[in-house]
Amino acid sequence: MRNVCILIIPFLLTMCLAESYSALTAFGSSSTQNQQQNSDKHGSRRTRECKTDEECAAIQNTSCMSDPRDYKMRCLCRDSSAPINGACPNRPKAVGSPCKMDSECVDGSECKTMNITISSFKTCQCREGYMSRDGYCSIPSTFTILIITLAHLIAKSLGIGF
Numbered sequence: 803m804r805n806v807c808i809l810i811i812p813f814l815l816t817m818c819l820a821e822s823y824s825a826l827t828a829f830g831s832s833s834t835q836n837q838q839q840n841s842d843k844h845g846s847r848r849t850r851e852c853k854t855d856e857e858c859a860a861i862q863n864t865s866c867m868s869d870p871r872d873y874k875m876r877c878l879c880r881d882s883s884a885p886i887n888g889a890c891p892n893r894p895k896a897v898g899s900p901c902k903m904d905s906e907c908v909d910g911s912e913c914k915t916m917n918i919t920i921s922s923f924k925t926c927q928c929r930e931g932y933m934s935r936d937g938y939c940s941i942p943s944t945f946t947i948l949i950i951t952l953a954h955l956i957a958k959s960l961g962i963g964f
Contacts (some may be wrong), residue, residue, distance in 0.1 A: 817925040849861075849869075849877050849878060849885060850875045851874055851875060851876055853875060856864055858877035861877050861890070862885075862886055862890060863879060863889065863891070863892060863893070863912055864877040864878055864890055865895075865899050865900060867896070867898065868913070868937055869882070870937070880940075881893050881894065881908070882896045882936065882937040894906065894907055895907050895908065895925060896908060896938070897926050897937050897938065897939060898925055898926065898927075898934075899922065899924075899926050900925055901913035901925060907926035908926065908937070908938050908939060910928055910929055910938070910939030911926045911927055911928050911939045912926070912927060912929055913925070914926075937948060
């Protein structure tokens, strides 16, 4: 029975993660819809490649971050979209973006210190109970919560801790 559960738990977790990709963002539309809208609005998304935020200082409201389309570091707007006419509208910052206050971050996230040794560096991070996907935070679906709970109960009954 223990071997069966060891095989079932990774399967359940895989199902849980696969299902979360279709979760709604904090704004109520799926991440796939957001990606399609960003592509349509901004065309090919050709923006300046970068290594640091300082390289993006000339483009208003941008940060050096990984482009979700090709994972290259580029000067992108706070929501991971490309600048329009060389600037970004003042939008909430995406998960992982540098911040100073919670109000700068997307819904479902907060401005937190990432590393105890570098206390002045803060980034937008999803609040407890939220999941990060494409720069936004969303609440996992009931199905996801059910699968995680079931896996935990099976593991607990077999004396397997995780």
